[in-house]
Amino acid sequence: MLMDCLAVLRAAHQPERAAQFGMKEFRQGLRGPLGPLLPPASGRSDRFDSMRLFDAQGLVRDAVQDLCSEHLVPQVALEQYWPWARVRAEQEEQHLFDLMRRLAPEDYRRARVLLGTHAAGPVRELRRQWDRLWMRFDFFESVADWPWCQVDGWWYPCPVCRWPMRAARSGAQFDVRCEAHAPRGVHYQYTPSKGPGPGELTGTGKAAVAVTPLPASSDHLTVSRPVWRYGTLPVLLELQLRNELVGLPFVELEMWPGEQRPDEYDLHITVAVPGKRTRHWRVDAKAWESVVALGKALTARPALRKGLTIVLPDHQYSERYFLAAQVHDRGVKVTTVSRLANRVKAACGAPR
Template identity: 60%
Template sequence: MALREHDGPRLRREQALTACCLAVSAEANSALTPADQSAVLMDCLGVLRACHPADRAARLGMREFRRGLRGPLDRLLPPGEVEDGFGELRLLDGDGLARDALEDLCREHLVPQAALERHWSWPRIRAEHEERRLFEVMRRLEPQEYRQARALLAEHPAGPLRTLRRTWDRLWMRFDFFEPVSDWPWCQLEGWWYPCPKCRWPMRVARTGQDVEVRCEAHRPRGVHYRLSCEAGRHGMAPLLVGTGKASPSVTGLPASADHLALSRPVWRYGALPTLLELELRDRLQGRAHVEVEMWPGELRPDEYDLRITVTAPGRPARMWWVDAKDWASAEGLAQALLEREPKRRTVYIVVPDHQAHEVHYLKQKLAERRIKVLTLTRIVDQVKRAAGGRGE
């Protein structure tokens, strides 16, 4: 994900520092092949150039980059708003080995150790960083603010700046996870973008020859996809779309201008989508006799669980489910992320969308040694309803 002109000096400096850390981890790793090392360094150099003004970026070549990694970083980092001491850092010692400060810096800047050891690509680093930064922001909120923020992530992930500011209200200045839709050519159709009817995030525009498909990356398996209508729209209005899926109601295009914003992709993927799944689970159980659903309990740590479902049916023992909803594109990636967590104090139910039912067996096998159970949304709804004395769906 490229940096943008409106990213602040502090953020650009932190991104540049992260790129330097990743480059040093590759430069100091003698086990890497020259080709793999070069690929990592080129990736990091591209990020570093994006952090500098165009004239400076044009003069920043690979030779200067590698030389700069061996000295104080002030020759590589863009200027910051305040003195932070980063410019004086040396990440390689005289023998070309990484200093201890490298690991500390990455931990402090929310970059996992695995990123250094496995030489992750920059897009993956950026996604991981955004997710962890969101977690750090959320954990500092008061319980009421936390619940409000979770709901807003799902219900207002994109739209006109004025509307978002009004809706997010006092939380707006604490959430700098929005980006201009005008920077995202992949979701634009003749200068317009279309929010998904389920998650309200911009849908992707895919062209194959003369055919144009507009689809939600997350909800296409559930029938959210459209094609460009043959009927011409009115002058000055968004092109017309025709629904081609079972969950494709009429949608209206919005201007892909700088004052229309959307959550960054990692925050949408790992923040908004799971919250939508949690809200759907709540709605399918709400009003059910003997069933209580508590969203984002106030005493929890934000990484513990997100719903607590309690069933107290007469004549039956009380049952409780601690639920953490997940909506990942990769079952393997989800399993690895869950294995990297600290073991939980209690059995947690991981709930995934129904269209990923075929991946549940794989997840169960990978997580067999943990106190984790994996169910689809419909399966856990059935379990709760049967425990409450009713029939499943």
């Protein structure tokens, strides 16, 4: 497999450089940032230069899985080497939006909120919350089938998204963290207990509030990974924005008006201060791992609304320029949640 990959990489380099490229250098290069392995970036900086494939424990980072799915890694390669085929991810994402579009407007909005607030948990609780929508969605999977989030038979929901946090062994302990919210400080250390029952979970990040361990049993369910990434995470960004802006003077918020115009925008913010020009923001939140792939997907869209504002998580603030440059000529702006909230507050005269 490595020989195949090395051949592909050599083919991407100039012949002189390709000739020097040996297996030893390749293997070593895979352990660090990818920059030294890649052909020199032509013109603009390459976003993969600083990308790392493995974490400190030598395990493949979760982000790699999302990169494959976002970057159209050929299906045949995935079938051969990767258990989680991209095709499945894309089909699931499509499936999710097809299901959502069939809902009545009120149910559609309800389902969007539930994706953000009830993406995982005991089946009884999920069934109660999703209520009449429960039977309409089949994208829940059993936590019992997900070994990567289990430690001593328990799993820990992320305090932000409630999705299972990853548990990776680190010496005698485990690092437990939410892959999407670790940059916000959602990470912990787990020390196994001597007796029965779960061990001790100690917060190591600034957003690591106490979380209750749940048994990794088949009656604990969670939305599939693609539904989490492309369904749950953007909804959480939109809810975060709503919570910051709701109740401000002269501000009107419309959430998920998209049933007539699917996918166009998810949040419409209007600021109408008397005597001033009315301002509008039509917002679409995106939580892709790769802004490169996101940029490609957006530019490939035939109908991209002019004046749309793409909102990224705050930790991607340094990547917003890259994406903005890609979609600038389509009349689309790019910002982060906190930046947009501040702009709206400034427009309505509220303190930041």
